[in-house]
Amino acid sequence: MKVLCVLAVSLILLAASVLNAAAISERTLIIEIPFIEREHVPLEHYRGKKPLYIKFWASWCQTCLKEMPHFQHSFEQYGSDIEFISVNVGLEDTVDTVQSAIKTYGLTMPQAIDSKGALAKHFRFQGTPYHLLLDKELNVVHAGHSANSDVDRKLALLASNTPLEFLSSERFNETEGDIDIDFATTATHILYFSAAWCHWYLEKSRPQTSQACIQNQLDINDAYTRLPKTLTLHSVLSRLWTDDEALAQYRHKFNVKHPLVIDKSNALFFRYQITALPTFVVIRDGKEVARYRDFNTIPIQ
Template structure:
């Protein structure tokens, strides 16, 4: 696939210095490895905070783990640090394996609702977010580079940094709501443009499942079932959607879920996921596409 990770990364590395994000909402909650809930408000605004969003199947995330552990060892006393698994096509066993592989000692938590990632304008892993001691977000980025290291160093001294480096919010687009009919069937596939090829090496069975899901959606559309797909905004732009549509000969509508609002509202933690609606209500949630999906005889 021509649209690779490097291309996607270049799309999101656009920074500005005039955007402020405050993180003091009470509903920003993570889950630790013991399943206990942790409110970010308990640490935000006390001293600097370093949040790193990652996934076990993300190759650059694994490459950056030694750097992340080193940063925690160097600044853990002055900067609260949390490794946040995004909980997309992941699980506790895989997270524990990464922890053991890299001897990670910082707190590891899961964003099982997706709301924390959404709040910090998460686009794709790896994603670094730094907050100063007042709770102001002063850094967002994907690379474990000199800019990140310099910001960590400055935060460790005074807890504040004058110059911010943030993602450009001007390019953000609003999500389009789903139109679910009050009568009849509708099939909505939640998937990603990259899951068939990016996961081919790290999670081959998941990649095959992504291909099968889209193939079965094509069949449903040909059968006359009202069908559409919502694409995760992670690592995606309209060019990737167009390429995906051509690759799989997709005839039904494909729309990027900007902000991942629909993914969050429908508790989608695995791609692909097919939601089947009847008379405006969800009657089935399908994540395994090894067997054919047949909706023609749905009661």
């Protein structure tokens, strides 16, 4: 009887674990992976086949590039047993810059660019590099920002079909609320999309972008108090690598007096498909009417 009770408890705990497993949601399953040189397929395509190793990266991300030899070596070692997918996040990158990185590091696994940001939003990561390991049934067994010994250990286990503990499904549930902006008002809205790290992190890899982020912020500071009352400016920072402390530091450095928020749910960056920094989106009557890269080119009326 004691053995039966122990077995029953074990089965209950296992069932609870499975119910809370980080299986890919149905909404995520239908997202197509935007491969560069092959047919786009939804994530669901891989269910029941091989485990998956998905790495998110950017060509201006220094840590991402340092890890590329490890990624390629892992592909050469486990590529016959595990499906590898390299996903560029599509922010401040183009096909040319991605192809250049592929050539520099001799990457031979399938390549994709998440230019619409759908994968990034659904997997809810806060920065690159980002490593995802999934088993054959698309349960997430690893999520992290480092190509470390834990990744190596789990790759070996996945390649040998050894079951791994699932991560909690709650990890990918969006808990942050969307930025509350009433676009239905008669005012014209200008959304200024930038990043708290644009001015310093991109200084060497994207110097023109870095300078543009600095200059536009200074121009906004200078003009903000003179903007007409029929126009509302919202400064929106990317959630990548950015918390409330980083927001406060940015506000202090540039002496920002106008409204400035982090897009913590990534809803606005995703909605307006922001792929370049900085970007200004003009909204009138609830609809986008124009985009600009330079504040001084916006016709202010």
